[in-house]
Amino acid sequence: MGVQSYRELRVWNTAVELTLEVYRITESFPQSERFGLTSQLRRAAVSVASNIAEGHARSARGEYRNFLSIARGSAIEVEVQLFLAKQIGYVQSPMLIKARGYCDAISRMITNLKRAL
Numbered sequence: 001m002g003v004q005s006y007r008e009l010r011v012w013n014t015a016v017e018l019t020l021e022v023y024r025i026t027e028s029f030p031q032s033e034r035f036g037l038t039s040q041l042r043r044a045a046v047s048v049a050s051n052i053a054e055g056h057a058r059s060a061r062g063e064y065r066n067f068l069s070i071a072r073g074s075a076i077e078v079e080v081q082l083f084l085a086k087q088i089g090y091v092q093s094p095m096l097i098k099a100r101g102y103c104d105a106i107s108r109m110i111t112n113l114k115r116a117l
Contacts (some may be wrong), residue, residue, distance in 0.1 A: 004107070006056035011109035015049035017042045018102035022078060029090050037090070047074040048106060061117045072110040079103040102104060 006012050022045040026038045048071045055067025084098055085091045 003056075006053040009020060009052065009056065009103070009113075011106060012049055013044075013051045014057075014069060014102055014109065015052055015075075018075070018078065018099060018106065019045040019049055019111055021099045021102060022082075023084070025085075025095055029085070033090070037085060037088075041078060041085070042075045043073050044077040044081065048078070052110075065114050065117055068110050068114050072107055075103045075106045075110075 005008060019042075022041050026033075026041055029038045051067045051071035055064040055071070055112065058064050058067065079100060082091070082096050086093060086096060091116075
C-alpha cells in the first residue's frame with residue numbers, strides 16, 4: 001500500500017530529531033550569533049524536514065527526488081555549520097555526536113529513498 005503520509009517516513013522523523021538537537025545546541029551560542037550562525041543552523045535544520053515533507057506531497061517522482069536532494073544538501077549544510085561552530089569554540093565535540101549521527105543517517109536514508117523511487 002505504501003507510505004500515506006510523510007510523518008510515517010523514518011527519514012522525516014530523523015530530520016525532526018536533528019532539528020530539535022540543533023535548537024538545543026544553538027541555545028548556548030552567544031547572543032551575537034542570533035542573526036548569524038544560530039539562525040543559519042536552525043533554518044538549515046528546519047529545511048531538511050520541510051523539503052522531505054514537501055517532496056512527499058508532490059505527484060511526480062522527479063519532483064520528489066529533487067526535494068530529497070535539497071533536503072540532503074541542507075543536512076550537509078547543518079553538518080558543515082556545526083563543524084564551524086566547533087572550530088570557533090561555540091560547542092564541544094561531545095555535544096555534536098548526536099547531531100552528526102542524525103546528519104549521516106539522513107543522508108543515507110535519502111540516498112536509499114531516491115533509489116527506491
